[in-house]
Amino acid sequence: MFDGNTRTSFVLHAYLLLGCGDMPAVAKLMRMKGHNGLYSCRFCKIRGVRIPGARGNALYTPLDRSTHPEAGDTPRYDPAALPLRTHDEMLRQALEVDLASGTRAETLSRDYGINETPILAALPSVRLDLSFPVEFMHLVWLNLIPNLVLLYTGRYKDLDQGTGLYEFAAAVWEQIGRATAASGSTMPSAFGARVPNLAKDKTYMIAETWCIWTLHIAPVVLRGRFENDKYYHHFMELVRLLRICVQLELTDADVQEIREGFCSWVQKFEKYFYQYDPDRLSTCVTTVHGLLHIADSIERMGPVGCYWSFLMERFCSSLRPAITSRRNPYASIDRYVLDRTLIDQVRLLNNLNGRNRTFHEQKRPVTKKEYHISSYPASVLMRPQRVVPLVKADRERIARHLSVRFGANAKAFLQYVPERIETWGKVRRLDDGDTVHARGMVKLRRTDRDMSFVRYALEEDKYKNRPKRKPEFVRKEYFGQLQYIYILSLPALPKYKQPEPQTLLLACVTDCAGLSQPNSVGIRYYSGKMGTSQVIDLASIECVIGRVEDRGQVAIIDRSNEFSRVIIPEDDE
Numbered sequence: 001m002f003d004g005n006t007r008t009s010f011v012l013h014a015y016l017l018l019g020c021g022d023m024p025a026v027a028k029l030m031r032m033k034g035h036n037g038l039y040s041c042r043f044c045k046i047r048g049v050r051i052p053g054a055r056g057n058a059l060y061t062p063l064d065r066s067t068h069p070e071a072g073d074t075p076r077y078d079p080a081a082l083p084l085r086t087h088d089e090m091l092r093q094a095l096e097v098d099l100a101s102g103t104r105a106e107t108l109s110r111d112y113g114i115n116e117t118p119i120l121a122a123l124p125s126v127r128l129d130l131s132f133p134v135e136f137m138h139l140v141w142l143n144l145i146p147n148l149v150l151l152y153t154g155r156y157k158d159l160d161q162g163t164g165l166y167e168f169a170a171a172v173w174e175q176i177g178r179a180t181a182a183s184g185s186t187m188p189s190a191f192g193a194r195v196p197n198l199a200k201d202k203t204y205m206i207a208e209t210w211c212i213w214t215l216h217i218a219p220v221v222l223r224g225r226f227e228n229d230k231y232y233h234h235f236m237e238l239v240r241l242l243r244i245c246v247q248l249e250l251t252d253a254d255v256q257e258i259r260e261g262f263c264s265w266v267q268k269f270e271k272y273f274y275q276y277d278p279d280r281l282s283t284c285v286t287t288v289h290g291l292l293h294i295a296d297s298i299e300r301m302g303p304v305g306c307y308w309s310f311l312m313e314r315f316c317s318s319l320r321p322a323i324t325s326r327r328n329p330y331a332s333i334d335r336y337v338l339d340r341t342l343i344d345q346v347r348l349l350n351n352l353n354g355r356n357r358t359f360h361e362q363k364r365p366v367t368k369k370e371y372h373i374s375s376y377p378a379s380v381l382m383r384p385q386r387v388v389p390l391v392k393a394d395r396e397r398i399a400r401h402l403s404v405r406f407g408a409n410a411k412a413f414l415q416y417v418p419e420r421i422e423t424w425g426k427v428r429r430l431d432d433g434d435t436v437h438a439r440g441m442v443k444l445r446r447t448d449r450d451m452s453f454v455r456y457a458l459e460e461d462k463y464k465n466r467p468k469r470k471p472e473f474v475r476k477e478y479f480g481q482l483q484y485i486y487i488l489s490l491p492a493l494p495k496y497k498q499p500e501p502q503t504l505l506l507a508c509v510t511d512c513a514g515l516s517q518p519n520s521v522g523i524r525y526y527s528g529k530m531g532t533s534q535v536i537d538l539a540s541i542e543c544v545i546g547r548v549e550d551r552g553q554v555a556i557i558d559r560s561n562e563f564s565r566v567i568i569p570e571d572d573e
Contacts, residue, residue, distance in 0.1 A: 005348055005349070015123075015125045016120070016123055016125055016126055016131075017125055017126075017131065018131045018132065018133060018301055018307060019120065019126075019131060019132050020132070020133060020135050020307040020308070020309065021135055021138075021309065022135055022138035022142075022309070023035050023135075023138070023139075023286065023287075023290075026042065026132050026135070027042070029118065029120065029132065030042060030114075030118050030120075030128060030132060031094070031114065031115045031116045031117065031118040032113055032114050032115060033109070033110070033113045033114070033115065035285075035286040036057070036058070036059065037059070037110070037113045038059060038110050038111070038113065039111070039112065039113030040059060040061060040113065040286050041061065041113075041286065041289060041290075041293075042085070042113075042128075042132060043082075043084060043085060043129070043293040043296065044082040044083055044084050044085060044293070045082075045083040045084075045085060045113075046061050046077055046082060046083070046289065047061075047072065047074070048060060048061050049061075049062070049065050049068055049070055049071075049278075049281065050070075050281075051278060051279060051281045051282065052068070052069055052070075052278050052279070058282070060281040060282060060283075060284040060285060060286075061284055061285075061286055061288075061289040062270055062274055062281060062284035063076065063077045063078075063079055063266065063267065063270060063289075064076050064077075064267075064270055064274075064276055065278075066276070067276050067277070067278060068278045068281075069278070079262075079263035079266055079267060079292050080259070080260070080263050082292065084129070085128075085129050086129055087127045087128050087129045087130070090114065090128045090129065091117070091121060091128065093108070093112040093114050094112075094114045094116060094117040094118070094121070095117060096108050096112075097109050097112065097114055097115065097116055097117075098116055098117055130300050130301075133297030133298075133300065133301040133307055134290055134293050134294050134297040134304070135307065135308060135309055136245065136246075136294070136304035136305075136308045137207050137308040137309045137310055137313075138207075138309060139287055139290050139291075139294075140242065140291075141207040141208075141210040141211045141214070142207050142210065143285075143287040144287050144288065144291070145210050145213075145214050146202070146205070146210065147285065147287070147288075148235070149198065149202075151166065151167075151273055151283070152166060152167060152168055152173075152231075153167065153168060153173050154167040154168075156282075156283070157282045159280060159282065159283070162275045162277060162280060163275055164228075164231075164272055164273065164275065165226070165227040165228045165231075166226060166227075166228070166231045166272065166273070168225060168226075172225055173198075173199050174199045176198070176199065176221045176222065176225065177197040177198045177199025177200060178197060178199070179217075179220075179221045179548070179549070179550045179551075180195050180196075180197060180198055180213060180217055180221055181194075181195070181196060181197035182549060183195065183217050183546070183547075183548045183549070184449065185448070185449055185450060186449075186450050186546060186547040186548065186549065186554075187212075187216065187217075187449065187546035187547070187548070187557065188434070188449055188450065188451040188544045188545075188546055189449050189451065190434050190435065190451070190544055191212060191216065191546050191557070191559065192208050192209070192211070192212045193206075193208050193209055193212070194209075194449075195209045195212055195213045195217060196209070198213070207309075207310065207313070208310075214239060214242065215239060215242065215243060215246075215559075216546060216548070216557045216559065217548055217557075218235070218239070219236060219239055219521060219523060219555075220523060220548040220550050220555040220557075221548065221550050222235060223521075223523075223550075224551075230272070231272065233521075234265070234268055234269070234272060236521045237261065237264075237265055237268075238265055240261070241257075241258055241261045241262060241265065244257060244258055244261075245258060245294060245298070245303075245304050246303075246304060246305065247303065248303060248305065249303070250298060250303055255295050255298055255299050256295070258294060258295045258298065259295035259296075262291040262292055262294060262295065263292065265291065266288060266289070266291055266292060269283075269288060270283075270284065319333050319336060319337075322335075322336030366380050369382075369383060370382050370383075371385070371424060371487070373503055373505075375502070375503065376505050376538060376539060377430070378429055378430050378431075378433070378539070379427050379428075379429065379430070379505060379538055379539065380427065380428050380429075380430060381424040381426070381427055381485060381487075381505070382424065382425065382426035382427065382428060382435070383424070383425060383426070384424070384425040384441055384442065385422070385423070385424045385425065386422075386423060386441075387420050387421065387422050387423070388420065388421065388423050388484075389419060389420050390417070390418070390419055390420065390421055394508070395414060395417045395419070396410070396414070397508065397533065397534060397535040398413075398417045398486070398488065398506065398535050399411070399413040399414045399416075399417055400534075400535070401506065401534070401535040401536065401537075402416065402417075405537075406493070406496040406497075406498070407496070408496060416488075416490055416491070417488070418488075421486050421487070421488065422486070422487040423438070423440075423441060423484050423485060423486055423487075424438070424441070424485045424487070425437065425438050425441035425442045425485070426438065426441075426442065426485075427482075427485055427507075427538065427541070429543075433543075434451075434543050434544040435451060435544070436451060436452065436454055436482055436541065436544050437450075437451045437452045437482070438452065438482050438483060438484050438485050438507075439452040439481055439482065439483055440483040440484045440508070441484065441485075450547075451544055452481050452482050452483075453479065453480070453481050453482075453512075453544065453545050453546075453547060454479070454480065454481070454482050454509070454541050454542070454543065454544055454545060455477060455478070455479055455541075455542050455543050455545050455558055455560070456477075456478050456479075456480065456507075456509060456536060456540045456541045456542060457475050457476065457477050457478070457540055457542055458475075458476055458478065458536065458540060459473040459474070459475060459476075460473065460474060460476045461473055462474050478509075478511060478515075479511070479512045479515060479524075479526070479545060479556050479558075480509040480510050480511040480512055480530075480531075481509065481510045481512075481530060482507055482508075482509055482541065483508040483509065483510055483533065484507070484508040485505065485506070485507055485508075485538060486504075486505070486506040486507070486508065486535070487503060487504075487505060487506075488503070488504045488505075488506055489501070489502075489503050489504075490502050490503070490504060504537070505537070505538035505539070506535050506536070506537060506538060507535065507536050507537070507538045507540070507541055508533055508534075508535050509533065509534060509535075509536055509541075510530045510531065510532070510533045511530070511531040511532055511533075511534070512526040512527075512530065512531065512554075512556070513526060513527050513529045513530055513531035514526050514527035514529065514531075515556075523555050523556075524555070524556045524558075525553045525554060525555050525556070526553075526554055526556065527553070527554070528549065528552070528553065528554045542560065543558070543559075543560045545557060545558050545559075546559070
């Protein structure tokens, strides 16, 4: 290989450690029967069963098949102690299939779920039981969640709800769809793509939008919609587990919580939807069973984001415009990839770092049109920028902030607040943080997505109502809308222990009125109206937040506390 940076050749040693993809793709890689086999799972030896009297050959994998006429020797599988496959066992079984012929080979292949020895087994770095982890994107976002929606809407394989009460009325589902679509304007673009109206057309739903809907929107719009709340709590337990799964860092305790949580969730799923009725076996698809192996995959290969298909799918999407010939598509793709690689090398050799970044680059530099000072290392101000007059109320807010900052009377600081002040329209956090819009400077157009609501934190005296008590400061979170970003230059203030001039970046924020405490599933609501405005230090703003309006209330969507960012698209500036 050639290193274009050092202009030297080197020997590249590559070791294949894992293979990932959806279930059919991995089944071909591993030369296994796959999801239609009698033993469809590549991780364990759970046996599939058919719907009694059904004409098709479809097989399903319920844990509890005690009511099935062909339950066999294992009427119930313990989700915490499944009969796992091993590498040596799989190689031995594959060899048996290879050496057999005719009917004997077909019988062994069916009983083992293996077609033949995979060529990848020749690599010493590959273990058949470890090297092909659960691919989270296809398993959850493109299979499990859409199937749950089909169940909730009564459209799953012509099944009714049996003895359950989990189906939505058509009018209720239409309300959910409208609330989902409306949230597109109140969810910042940093959260991902707009989610369409699910009740009208799900054809526009992709893995990203299913992910956003599940983690951010569904907990709000599904609350109180089921006839029996146990189905909502069951769904929210799934959301809680998925939020843990998508974190960038996981502890042993997290992995154990995922393992135990999915064991419980799958058992409840069978109780609520399968209902232990052999005629409802079609609810027990392989994608539900696959949840039981997520913890093992994380334990062996790391967080699910290390090997899910989002990156590959997006890279494939970037290749699509390069196809200029239907007759020779691969030649077009080859040329495009080669040209991109050459451009990357030219930019690397010449230390170019402009706006046209490749997907390999993560950090965006500060440009000449932006404002950045060393005393605020994490914040960069962005245009629009202008000098505006301050009304009396604005000057008093700034003075009150200075009085708290320096511990003096607010009137003493009015003289340091000018009548005209420099303001900026946007602020972005460095290291690929959020971009926040100041609503007073950046007007919201009809098609825009609101990126002005933020979470900010202040240190407050725990005993502020007890003046004789020694102050004890605690961190308190607030939510509001950013209105203005001010640049305030102060002279030296020796009287207030400030011997040197300094420049402050201040933010005028309007609070969300009627903010509630988190409910039983951790969601906070506010009235939809705005409260009072105050000036805070810009560094107090921590992140942009989303909002979902539903039935007269507005839920706050804060993605930064509980789980990592799943999708990080380009900033919508």
